[in-house]
Amino acid sequence: MRVIVGIDESDESLYALQWTVNNLFNELINSAAGGERNLLTLVHVHQPSKHYGVGPSAFPAGPGVAAYPSTALVDSVRKSQEQISARILSRALEMCDNKMKAETLILEGNPKDKLCEISEEMKVDLLIVGNRGLGRIQRAFLGSVSDYCAHYAKCPVLIVKPPKEMAGQ
Numbered sequence: 001m002r003v004i005v006g007i008d009e010s011d012e013s014l015y016a017l018q019w020t021v022n023n024l025f026n027e028l029i030n031s032a033a034g035g036e037r038n039l040l041t042l043v044h045v046h047q048p049s050k051h052y053g054v055g056p057s058a059f060p061a062g063p064g065v066a067a068y069p070s071t072a073l074v075d076s077v078r079k080s081q082e083q084i085s086a087r088i089l090s091r092a093l094e095m096c097d098n099k100m101k102a103e104t105l106i107l108e109g110n111p112k113d114k115l116c117e118i119s120e121e122m123k124v125d126l127l128i129v130g131n132r133g134l135g136r137i138q139r140a141f142l143g144s145v146s147d148y149c150a151h152y153a154k155c156p157v158l159i160v161k162p163p164k165e166m167a168g169q
Helices: 011-031 071-096 111-121 136-142 145-152
Strands: 002-006 039-046 059-062 065-067 101-108 126-130 157-160
Touching: 002 011, 002 111, 011 039, 011 071, 011 126, 011 157, 039 071, 039 111, 071 101, 101 111, 111 126, 111 145, 126 145, 145 157
Parallel strands: 002 039, 002 126, 039 101, 126 157
Antiparallel strands: 059 065
16 A cells, blocks of 8 residues: 655644554554555655746845845755755654655645645555644635645545644644
């Protein structure tokens, strides 16, 4: 079985991973016939760097003025994003604790689109995402990765809600 868990910096996504390890993969490991290995892929998607102004790398520097960051600055921002992503996924891998075969993947783009795309490309059996518990109005304005994936992913989607004591923090 191939499973993707969407991971970000939120406690809810880490709870979804912990739930997956404790409930889904423990059962799969115990029932695996002939040592068959299941694969868990931890996916973190970070937003691309924002570009402002007319030029592809211009940003506002004052009224009627656009500044163009140096290549070094752009590279520094990209490197910083990659380091943050690596830290998030490293923490997530520790939670797997060698209980199952796990790999990590860092993507750039809109998380809801990328999770749906990668789950289709990898032909996964299940996509698992956490749930922040947004209300209807917040969900309408901010969007919901879990809601989008439930409607548009080509594979089954499991949305793991946090326990009541964790919700709304």
